[in-house]
Amino acid sequence: MIEVIAFDADDTLWHNEGLYRAAREAFDLLLADYPPAADSEALIDRLEIDNLNYYSYGVMGFILSLIEAAIDLTDARMAADDIRTLIDLGKDMLTAEVELFSGVVEILEQLSETHTLMLITQGDLRHQQSKIARSGVRHFFSAVEIVSEKSPDVYQEIITRCGLPPERFLMIGNSLRSDVLPVLEIGAWAIYVPSDLTWTHDQSPLPAGLLGRFRQVDRLQELTAAIADLAAGSAGAEG
Numbered sequence: 001m002i003e004v005i006a007f008d009a010d011d012t013l014w015h016n017e018g019l020y021r022a023a024r025e026a027f028d029l030l031l032a033d034y035p036p037a038a039d040s041e042a043l044i045d046r047l048e049i050d051n052l053n054y055y056s057y058g059v060m061g062f063i064l065s066l067i068e069a070a071i072d073l074t075d076a077r078m079a080a081d082d083i084r085t086l087i088d089l090g091k092d093m094l095t096a097e098v099e100l101f102s103g104v105v106e107i108l109e110q111l112s113e114t115h116t117l118m119l120i121t122q123g124d125l126r127h128q129q130s131k132i133a134r135s136g137v138r139h140f141f142s143a144v145e146i147v148s149e150k151s152p153d154v155y156q157e158i159i160t161r162c163g164l165p166p167e168r169f170l171m172i173g174n175s176l177r178s179d180v181l182p183v184l185e186i187g188a189w190a191i192y193v194p195s196d197l198t199w200t201h202d203q204s205p206l207p208a209g210l211l212g213r214f215r216q217v218d219r220l221q222e223l224t225a226a227i228a229d230l231a232a233g234s235a236g237a238e239g
């Protein structure tokens with residue numbers, strides 16, 4: 001039976017990707033003052049992914065990628081004032097209000113009565129700590145893990161530390177790449193809750209043949225039914 005339910009945070013419990021989209025729009029406006037350059041969208045997308053190796057996930061790596069893109073796209077002519085604007089943009093993102101999705105408090109209240117809840121999130125350590133502290137939902141979670149990468153090894157290490165076999169662990173999140181596939185790989189359970197806005201890097205095609213240990217729901221409010229359905233599946237039937 002599922003004992004521990006872990007939630008992703010960004011774009012699962014609260015809005016996040018919208019801030020990145022807004023920053024990209026602000027970046028485009030800034031760049032409009034310079035001669036048109038090559039495809040800025042493609043360059044930023046590529047830098048963001050390449051730079052994960054250096055900075056991992058989060059706002060700071062994103063802003064450094066924007067600055068790097070700005071230098072390349074303007075042939076190193078971007079004014080220091082404009083680079084300052086990008087840095088300020090990052091600080092605004094780091095201090096932006098945490099806006100919970102509707103129904104988050106209710107579902108956490110409900111599930112915390114029957115399961116041990118955990119939060120597993122990736123990104124800048126200080127930023128994640130600050131968002132969790134300001135979210136108003138920290139008290140629902142018995143443990144919080146802030147990791148630099150959500151790989152099968154990282155999930156395995158977390159559940160081993162909890163003394164938990166994989167079949168008692170369920171992960172819920174908006175990223176197939178980070179919250180679903182690595183969790184299924186170690187033999188645990190996963191529920192995918194797509195959000196309206198998801199970073200392209202997190203979008204991964206849904207593999208065929210995902211049975212038994214996986215469900216997808218449209219809204220957090222459907223979680224209780226999906227968990228009951230998974231549990232019924234674990235009792236014998238294939239989902």
Ligand SMILES: [Mg+2]
Nearest residue numbers: 008010011174
């Ligand atoms: Mg997420």
